[in-house]
Amino acid sequence: xxxxLTLAIMDPPYESETTTTQFRMIHSALTQGYNVNVFAYExxxxxxxxxxxxxxxxxHGTNLSEEQHPTTKDWIASLFxxxxxxxxxxxxxxxGMCVDERxxxxxxxxxxxxxxxxxxKQAESSDNTLVIPTKRSN
Amino acid sequence: xxxxxxxxxxxxxxxxxxxTHRTATDLAARGHSVTLFLVQNGVLPARKGSKFAAQLENxxxxxxxxxxxxxSLKERAISADALATGxxxxxxxxxxxxxxxxxxxxxxx
Numbered sequence: 001x002x003x004x005l006t007l008a009i010m011d012p013p014y015e016s017e018t019t020t021t022q023f024r025m026i027h028s029a030l031t032q033g034y035n036v037n038v039f040a041y042e043x044x045x046x047x048x049x050x051x052x053x054x055x056x057x058x059x060h061g062t063n064l065s066e067e068q069h070p071t072t073k074d075w076i077a078s079l080f081x082x083x084x085x086x087x088x089x090x091x092x093x094x095x096g097m098c099v100d101e102r103x104x105x106x107x108x109x110x111x112x113x114x115x116x117x118x119x120x121k122q123a124e125s126s127d128n129t130l131v132i133p134t135k136r137s138n
Numbered sequence: 139x140x141x142x143x144x145x146x147x148x149x150x151x152x153x154x155x156x157x158t159h160r161t162a163t164d165l166a167a168r169g170h171s172v173t174l175f176l177v178q179n180g181v182l183p184a185r186k187g188s189k190f191a192a193q194l195e196n197x198x199x200x201x202x203x204x205x206x207x208x209x210s211l212k213e214r215a216i217s218a219d220a221l222a223t224g225x226x227x228x229x230x231x232x233x234x235x236x237x238x239x240x241x242x243x244x245x246x247x
Contacts (some may be wrong), residue, residue, distance in 0.1 A: 003238050003239070004238075005180065005237060005238050007236065009188075017146075017179075018146060018177045018178065021146070021177055021178060021207075021230075024209065025230060025231045025233075025234055028229075028231045028233075028234040029234050029238070030147065031231075032231060032235060034238055077148070118185045127238050127239075127241055128237050128238055128241050128242075128245050129244075130144075130237060130245075130246060131245070131246065132246045133246060135146075135147070
């Protein structure tokens with residue numbers, strides 16, 4: 001049976017390099033044949049928002065297709081595809097209250113709504129858990 | 139018990155990176171095996187000749203393993219031979235595998 005890694009994440013989209021590192025970790029874990037649980041909390045619940053849209057870059061002079069602006073929801077969709085391809089599970093919980101207060105409940109297929117009890121169950125069922133906080137200013 | 143500490147901040151920006159160094163040192167002094175994984179701007183002080191390189195070399199002398207994320211190094215144009223003595227570039231795959239297989243107590247700063 002595949003081993004499992006649980007991550008709790010909190011950074012909203014496009015605000016922190018930590019989001020990229022988290023995606024790299026999830027991609028690595030799935031590729032190595034591990035199941036991955038993600039508990040998205042606070043601003044991270046917006047990572048899966050279906051209505052995100054890429055844009056051109058007038059400063060660079062690129063149009064929409066040239067800019068190839070990535071959206072976090074597309075990256076996450078591809079992680080769900082990767083999990084299927086590797087025959088492992090990606091269980092993604094968006095914290096319900098965090099979703100409600102931000103109005104970001106319209107997410108891509110894959111994630112489910114949950115709360116801290118869901119995170120506890122994820123952590124208890126996994127081989128290790130890493131909580132990744134947001135960065136505060138000193 | 140083994141520990142895996144992730145340092146994503148750099149001391150040029152964040153005054154409390156000393157916390158992870160002190161914690162790593164104290165844990166190692168108590169006989170625990172400790173690995174410090176530098177990622178994102180956390181790799182900046184690992185440059186040879188950096189004001190903070192000696193601190194990392196000191197951690198290594200105190201039997202703390204210091205890794206630097208190879209992707210973060212590449213983004214910041216820091217080559218392996220430009221690293222402080224004993225700092226080892228590793229892939230995110232190694233970090234994830236260690237987290238899952240060795241099951242260290244892990245925390246992220």
